[in-house]
Amino acid sequence: MQTIQTIIGYLYYAIAAVIGIVIVANFVRSRDVRKMLLYAIVLSPFVLRVLRVK
Amino acid sequence: MADSKGNSLVIKIVVVALWLALIIPGGRQLAAHRNYEEAVVLGPGVTEVKKLSDWAPYVANTPNDCSIYVLDSGVPGGSMLVIGGTHPEEPAGVLSAVTIVENVVPTTGKIYVAVRANRSASTVTRPGDAYPQFFNINTDFGKRTFRMGDRWSNPLDSWPDPEVYVHYPSKQLLAYMDVRNLNRTWPGRPDGMITERTTRAFIDMIKAENIDIFVDNHEAELEYSVISTIVAHQAAADVAAMASMMLSAGEFNMGMEFSPTLLHGLSHREVGDHTDAYAFEIEVPEPFLDRVRGITDEALLLEGKDEFVMRAGQAGLLYEKIDENGWNIHERVGRTNSTIDMIVQMFAMFYPDKPITYESLPMRNDIVANGLGHYLLDPAQAEADRVVYE
Ligand SMILES: [Zn+2]
Numbered sequence: 550m551q552t553i554q555t556i557i558g559y560l561y562y563a564i565a566a567v568i569g570i571v572i573v574a575n576f577v578r579s580r581d582v583r584k585m586l587l588y589a590i591v592l593s594p595f596v597l598r599v600l601r602v603k
Numbered sequence: 604m605a606d607s608k609g610n611s612l613v614i615k616i617v618v619v620a621l622w623l624a625l626i627i628p629g630g631r632q633l634a635a636h637r638n639y640e641e642a643v644v645l646g647p648g649v650t651e652v653k654k655l656s657d658w659a660p661y662v663a664n665t666p667n668d669c670s671i672y673v674l675d676s677g678v679p680g681g682s683m684l685v686i687g688g689t690h691p692e693e694p695a696g697v698l699s700a701v702t703i704v705e706n707v708v709p710t711t712g713k714i715y716v717a718v719r720a721n722r723s724a725s726t727v728t729r730p731g732d733a734y735p736q737f738f739n740i741n742t743d744f745g746k747r748t749f750r751m752g753d754r755w756s757n758p759l760d761s762w763p764d765p766e767v768y769v770h771y772p773s774k775q776l777l778a779y780m781d782v783r784n785l786n787r788t789w790p791g792r793p794d795g796m797i798t799e800r801t802t803r804a805f806i807d808m809i810k811a812e813n814i815d816i817f818v819d820n821h822e823a824e825l826e827y828s829v830i831s832t833i834v835a836h837q838a839a840a841d842v843a844a845m846a847s848m849m850l851s852a853g854e855f856n857m858g859m860e861f862s863p864t865l866l867h868g869l870s871h872r873e874v875g876d877h878t879d880a881y882a883f884e885i886e887v888p889e890p891f892l893d894r895v896r897g898i899t900d901e902a903l904l905l906e907g908k909d910e911f912v913m914r915a916g917q918a919g920l921l922y923e924k925i926d927e928n929g930w931n932i933h934e935r936v937g938r939t940n941s942t943i944d945m946i947v948q949m950f951a952m953f954y955p956d957k958p959i960t961y962e963s964l965p966m967r968n969d970i971v972a973n974g975l976g977h978y979l980l981d982p983a984q985a986e987a988d989r990v991v992y993e
Contacts, residue, residue: 550792550794550795551794551795554796557763558762558763561762561763576615576618577615580611582614582618585614585615585618586618589618589619589621589622592622593622593625593626596626597626597630597633598759600630601759602630602633602634602637603630603633603727603759
């Protein structure tokens, strides 16, 4: 029970990291300032979670 | 083309700089709150400080391996466990537990106290609801700073939540986030999620120590009907009813309610069902929790004054009175302590063979007259081995 939860927990961190990387890639490719700002804001919770801050 | 690429790079650098300027100080604030060491000074009655994992190895090395303060009179009698911080956004429950640890000297029986029953939930707040991160109590020597917390365990310690929380062992379906609510996971299980493990640890401790009286300190919003009341398991109903009558006749209004038999996961239900302890929950009013509140800050948390909650009261929408004096922290902690004291007295009346007696518990009238801070000790003045950090 606990082992399954731990594995699922790690998977969620991995998913958060992958989504974070995709957002960063979109940010790098973007030419539109508004979209850059949007990607930066959307990235924040993923970074804070992967770094275990929030 | 080359120009536009160059422009785009400059803009990106500016955006990244802005982002770092926000995320670094913000992240540091969050980390400082999560890692803040909250001092508890061992009063003259504390004979030992244990860890919850001493009874339940399965919570060792988790954020919820909280301290259990033991106040042993050395004289045989009854035993009581008081827990504060089931919901760390209800500071009166925490502070009541602190005043017991820092003041009470037992003369018969044994008292156990947890100040931070759900330590994990005290390491996270609700920035989206504008919750303050800390609150300060003025004392005779300066300020004592405590962590403000949330109702639920920190997602960093329990993630992800299930789609639906299936309560163990009743199989009752509850809201997904309540798998992190310490007052929905009783009696818990040793291999469950961290909040379920924590309640199971308390159950194991209550059984091992033959606890007679279990008290769970809470606060409630005035919009909620379970307020200014003792919620008691049916086995403890006589004691709770007597305590309610004595308090309401002599000091302040304190009701009594039966723990619902079909609603699972609550401490007053499951501790009563799964152990021999008499289970009580105390609820005092906290306007900070009301959804209709205005500015959400430390002043509201501690002074409990809010014009919007007052207007809700004038419209007849509340279950407790409120006026311009509000519900300050002194009144709330004082009522909690006086209620605990009355429960102990009434228990002794019904069960004279299991007395619990003590000196120096600050009561409602003392705390309101002298201020709560008068009953908090100075960690700087205490010997190093008499200060514990939660
Ligand atoms: Zn509560």
